[in-house]
Amino acid sequence: MRLDLFRSVISQEIAFFDVIKTGEVVSRLTADCQVMSSTVATNVNVFLRNGIMIIGGLIFMFALSWRLSMVTFITIPLVLFITNLFGSFYDKLSTKIQETIADANHVANEVISTIRTVRSFACEWKEVDRFKERLQNTFAINRTRSIVYVGYTWANEFCDNVILVAVLCYGGHLVISGQMSISNLISFLFYQLQLGENFYSIGYAFTGLMESVGASRKVFEYMCRAPKVLNNGTRKTPVKGKIEFDQVTFWYPSRPNNIVLKEISFCIYPGETVALVGPSGGGKSSIISLIEHFYDTAEGGIYLDDFLIAEYDHHYIHEKIALVAQEPVLFDGSIRYNILYGCDWATEEDMLNASQMANVHNFVMETEYGYDTNCGEKGVQMSGGQKQRIAIARALVRKPAVLILDEATSALDAENEHLVQEAISRCTRERTVIIIAHRLSTVEKADRIIVINQGQVVQQGRHEELIAEDGLYKLLTQRQLLGLESNMSIDNL
Structure with missing residues (x-):
């Protein structure tokens, strides 16, 4: 990934480098690629493993009681709505975080590369404050993202508890009316709780993937960008110098x-x-x-x-x-x-x-x-x-x-x-x-x-x-x- 990104960046026309910040490019090559490599592989594995467990759990749940299984799906539209809303907002926040990290990297790169000028004007602490300001922007957005994640977790837990209460109430009614045995109800509750854990793991992996999506947006934008000045000439005739x-x-x-x-x-x-x-x-x-x-x-x-x-x-x-x-x-x-x-x-x-x-x-x-x-x-x-x-x-x-x-x-x-x-x-x-x-x-x-x-x-x-x-x-x-x-x-x- 880093190699492909670097190959793409180095192939861009000079006008691209006239407007792009060095620190931003370095941030894409380091921080963004690191986020992508560390989250995608892990979270895809979590998705696959828990997805298989969810399918197996649903099969056993329907085998035990199709009625209770339908009750379990009552809150699914609400969960999907919350997940979609959260994912969109979390994606935007993740993108902003990567941008603020790039800004901070740009300041650090600029100061270190011009340290003699900084020292000659005794502006070390001024540059420290400028770097601190960029980091505070990152911290503020990170804090907002953490609050959003807490809200998402709370909403999921609330939906899980609603489903659990509904299953207990309706399952108790089925047991009393003789339509279901207690052992089957306990087994169903076990699968239902396991299903909740699987959905929670997928939600956690979804959060990681949204973070990766935010990091990857600029990376793929650079990788897919075609240079506006093409160096595709083929002539190699002797040059006299006119x-x-x-x-x-x-x-x-x-x-x-x-x-x-x-x-x-x-x-x-x-x-x-x-x-x-x-x-x-x-x-x-x-x-x-x-x-x-x-x-x-x-x-x-x-x-x-x-x-x-x-x-x-x-x-x-x-x-x-x-x-x-x-x-x-x-x-x-x-x-x-x-x-x-x-x-x-x-x-x-x-x-x-x-x-x-x-x-x-x-x-x-x-x-x-x-x-x-x-x-x-x-x-x-x-x-x-x-x-x-x-x-x-x-x-x-x-x-x-x-x-x-x-x-x-x-x-x-x-x-x-x-x-x-x-x-x-x-x-x-x-x-x-x-x-x-x-x-x-x-x-x-x-x-x-x-x-x-x-x-x-x-x-x-x-x-x-x-x-x-x-x-x-x-x-x-x-x-x-x-x-x-x-x-x-x-x-x-």
């Missing part, structure tokens, strides 16, 4: 009223180094996300070597297009594991070549365990510059036709920036390179600069050509804030 945007319009599925790119068109040729610059929020990162096929376009098409991006095989295209993000993510494993991540076919020689190109090899060899040095969770054992260079090596080991560098030096100091810039200079040879940057030293070396503003291409050309124009690029360059003026637009010029 990328073309043809009248592309795009908005994020979570924000459909905010158009990010508006009929944007441009072409990047094989072997060309192109820098995307412009104010923050202009659409640069969205362009990168579309090239990576994280999202589908609303209108227009994106072509790689004259074929739609979506036509390419998912694994193949991500071998040919490599991304180095502004804040690279390293996994809790060795440096070797991180560099070779997703490249099972790469050799030790491939790794060493990529490491040397990315200025990784020297600092790795200074560590005690070399390439077996553990990076720590999210690369916590590495410095910012080291993480960035490892990420570049991870991209280069794939020998990509297209290399994307998204603000690769923005958060580095001068020394680390120099090392990363040196690595970038090496890796731009013989491949298409797309750079998002705000530092002039990175941008001016590009073969071409494309200026993006408010989801449109407003300028493009070499650095010298754009400086000579009285446009947005010149203004951004003068302010030395390429891509950081979030409120700047062409209207300000």
